[in-house]
Amino acid sequence: MSDALKHFGILAHSAEGAALCFTTFCHEGGKRLGPDIHPDVTVDCIAFGHCMDAWDKGDFAFVRNVHAQSVTRLAKAGADFFACADNTSHIALEHEGPAFDIPGLNIGDVVAAEARRLGMKKVGVLGTRFTMEGPVYKRALAAQGIERAIPDARDGAEIDRVVFEELVRGKFLDASKSFYAGVIEKLAAEGCDGVAMVCTEIPILLDGVKTALPALDSTRLLAKAALDVARGAAPMPQWRGGPVGEDYS
Structure with missing residues (x-):
């Protein structure tokens, strides 16, 4: 080497x-x-x-x-x-x-820099409840002049449940794929022009799934x-x- x-x-x-x-x-x-x-x-x-x-x-x-x-x-x-x-x-x-x-x-700075490079103005954040509600992407996206959006409380709770009860245990269910795709459709309707998949397992879950927004695959x-x-x-x-x-x- x-x-x-x-x-x-x-x-x-x-x-x-x-x-x-x-x-x-x-x-x-x-x-x-x-x-x-x-x-x-x-x-x-x-x-x-x-x-x-x-x-x-x-x-x-x-x-x-x-x-x-x-x-x-x-x-x-x-x-x-x-x-x-x-x-x-x-x-x-x-x-x-x-x-x-x-x-x-x-990782937050890496993702935010890519969002800016792609010209995104408002990015939906999907991850654990800690990540969606926490400071990392609030800080990183704001530093690049990008607005952050998160799902509503009900959808956020289900996203978090799927992460901890399914994804981190290697379970990737069709019902969860459909649910996540539906959440991304809602974010698109709210004016997002991109979605940050900022739980490492979400891109695995949605591999091959057509979504309503271009995705930032954090991992x-x-x-x-x-x-x-x-x-x-x-x-x-x-x-x-x-x-x-x-x-x-």
Whole structure:
């Protein structure tokens, strides 16, 4: 491997999201660097279940500390930078705390930058209840001059239920596909010109499903951004966790 290539570390929280980030990174590497070639990549995963009580209690410091353990292990494995494919995790990653051992890409900023590149003005956000109602995409989209929209409370509750009872357990049901597609139709009717699929499993659920809005696939966008960094086509990130910019709240 060329010394010019950087070692990428994936901070895994949910298995499906980390797996999609890993395979996308490797496959895109083959397209850009040659058949079966990609920069070194290491995955570290502390079981998702250890954090569920903390998520329910809003104990973001606890989750951040768990993620910090993963970042430290990635650094010790030789990773030059990291990224986490789980959007909800970024609420904890952006929480106040000691700087991480290596810098990381912020998935919210990656998605928002792509929305701006595509000329989107109002983006619907689909994810866990924590992500839809939380500060990460409110901040990231606003920083790019983009309006954020979320589903109503009833639809939001069902989106969240499907994520935690089905998607993170590898269940991708036809009824849930139809429901999510229907929510996207409602967002289109409300004036959205794009939808951010900011739970890593949603693009897997809707793979091959025609939706009413162009979609921002957060996991694949993150993996491609990481590949650009690893092969030197984009600068190394500087963020080491904690609040991003003055608009974070």
